[in-house]
Amino acid sequence: MSNQNAGATWYFRRGGRQIGPLTWEELAALSAAAKIVPSDEVSSDGATWSAAAGVAGLPFSGGNTLDYDVPRERPTVMTGYACDMLVQTSPYARIMSVLMFLAAGLMVVAPLLLETGEAAMGSSAHGAAYVCVSFTVAVLYVIPAVFLSQYASNARRFGKLRESRALERALRAQKSFWKFMAIFAIVVVLIYVVLIALGFVMWSMAYRV
C-alpha cells in the first residue's frame, strides 16, 4: 500500500526545459498551482518520460491549457495545513483590528468631550496641547489597525478563493504590522530609558547642590 510516487525523485520537462530533481510534495504543489498541467511530461528517473496525467495523486488545478509560465525553479511548498492555519487567523485578527480602531476612536472622542465640557464650565485646564497629543496617539493606534484589517480581509479571501495574490497581500500586511509594532515599541522603550536617565541625572544634580 506504500505510495511509490511519494518516495521517488521527480523531474519535469516541457519544450526542452527541464527542472528537477523535485520531491513529490514539490511536484504536487506545482500541479496544484497550475504550473504543471496533465499534458506535461514527468519522469521519476530522468530517462523515461510520461504524461503527468498518468501519475496518480497529482492535484491538478489548471485544466490543460498552456497559458502559463514554465516553472524555472523548485517551488516553495505551503501545505494545506499551513493554508488553513493562515486562513483561520482571520477572525481573530479582525477582532483585534476592530478593538484597535475602537481604542483610536475613544482617544479622539474622549478628550474632545472633556475639553468641550470643561470649556462649557469655563475652566479649560488641559487646552489644545492635550487634544493634539491624544490625536497623535490615536493615529499611532490606527496604523497597525489598518495593517491588521488588511491582513484579516486578505487571509479570508485566500481561504475562499485560493488566490495567490491575496496570500501575498495578507503576508505583506502581517509583516508591515509587526514591523510597525517592533519599531514603535523600540522607540517607546528608548524614550522611557532617556526619561529615566534624565530623571536620574537631575536627581543626582539636585543632591549635589
Next chain:
Amino acid sequence: MSEAAPTWWYFRRANREAGPLTWDELTALLSASKLSGEDEVSQDRATWKPAGAVQAMHAGAGGAGVALNYSGGLVGPTMLSGSAAQTVVGMAMYVRIMSVLILLVAVLALAAALLMGIFGISEGNPGLAAAALVYMFLGLLYLAPAIYLSQCATNFRLFGRTNEPAFLNKGLSAQKSFWKYTAITALVVIGLYLLIIVAAVMLGVLSGAHMV
C-alpha cells in the same frame, strides 16, 4: 514516519474526496474524530481502505507525537511565490523583537509580584499581597503570547534557511495561537471592565437612592 518519509494521503466520504494531506494532518483528523471509521483513506487515490485500518496504525505508532488542532477546510498544498516566502522570512526579525519585549514585560511583572508578595507577607500588609497576586496574573497573561511569538519567529527563520514546509506549518500554527489567545483575552478583559463599570454605576445609583 511523518517527516522522514513525507507521503500524501487522501480521504473520501460519500464520493467527496479531500487531500492531499500529510500523515500528521491525517492522524490529527483521526485524533479529533473528524474522520470516522467508515471514511476511506488512500495514498494513491486508486486503492482505498477504511480509515479504521489507519486508526490502528496510528494507535500502534503511539500517536506519533501529533498534537495538531486541525479543524480546517481540507485543501491541498499550494505554491508560495518567492516574494511571499521572503515576506515570511522578513517578518521573523520583527516578531522576534516583539516576543522579547513582551517576555520582558512578563518577567518584570512576575519579579514585581515576587517582591510585593515577600514584602506583603513579611510586613503583614494584605493590600500589598493582593497587588502581588494581580501582578502575577498579569505576568502570566503576557507569558503565553511571548512564547507563541517566539515559536513563530524561530520557525519562520528556519523556514527561510531550509525551505522546509514543516517549519512554515509550525510558524503559522504558532501565529494562529497568538492571535486566538490575544483576541480572546482582549474580549474577556474588556468584558470584565464593562462588568466593573456597570457594577460601579449600579452601586452609585443605589447609594444615591439611599441618600435621598
